[in-house]
Each structure stands twice: as C-alpha cells, then as structure tokens.
Amino acid sequence: MxxxxxxxxxxxxxxxxxxxxxxxxxxxxxxxxxxxxxxxxxxxxxxxxxxPPDVRTQAAAGRAAFRSDDLLQLASLIDEISTQPSRGPRRVK
The missing domain is CATH 2.30.30 (SH3 type barrels.)
Structure with missing residues (x-):
C-alpha cells in the first residue's frame, strides 16, 4: 500500500x-x-x-480552521484553568 x-x-x-x-x-x-x-x-x-478524509473537514471545504469538538475541549480547559485559585508569581531558579 x-x-x-x-x-x-x-x-x-x-x-x-x-x-x-x-x-x-x-x-x-x-x-x-x-x-x-x-x-x-x-x-x-x-x-x-x-x-479517509474527515467528514467535517470535507463539509467545511476549507472554511473552518478548527473542529467544533476541539474548540469545546479548549473552552473547557480554559474554564478549568481560569477557575483555579492563583498561587501567586512563580520563581525560577
């Protein structure tokens, strides 16, 4: 093949x-x-x-840069990070 x-x-x-x-x-x-x-x-x-080509990619015909599933996962990750309490500045040695 x-x-x-x-x-x-x-x-x-x-x-x-x-x-x-x-x-x-x-x-x-x-x-x-x-x-x-x-x-x-x-x-x-x-x-x-x-x-085989992804059905969503074919349907978007180059008009969509991101898949909706990936955007939803990204939004969830951002929400999770933004709701965590801040630990203050981090120091690098």
Missing amino acids: EIEVTHPFHPWRGQRFVLATRKRNWGEDRVMYFDAQGRLRSLPAAWTDID
Missing part, C-alpha cells in the same frame, strides 16, 4: 511512499516507510492520506 504526504507545509507534500507499518510511536499514530536510500522513516499518520 502506498501513502501520500498531504500536510500542506511539509517539503515532501505530494510524494508517495510504500507503507512499511503503522503504529503508535512517541505518543502518536505514525506511519513507517522506507525512503529512497532504504532508511526507515516515519511521519504522523495525520500528515498522510492513510485514513
């Missing part, structure tokens, strides 16, 4: 590689492939076309 680099700012965007394996590595979903010199390389799976 071949994968294509789809990340808009990656220098290899549009290049195709033969997929060696896919696994969770360094805390994220990654695809492993061999480069032209035969070295094993990896990329985040989200930077490739290995998964």
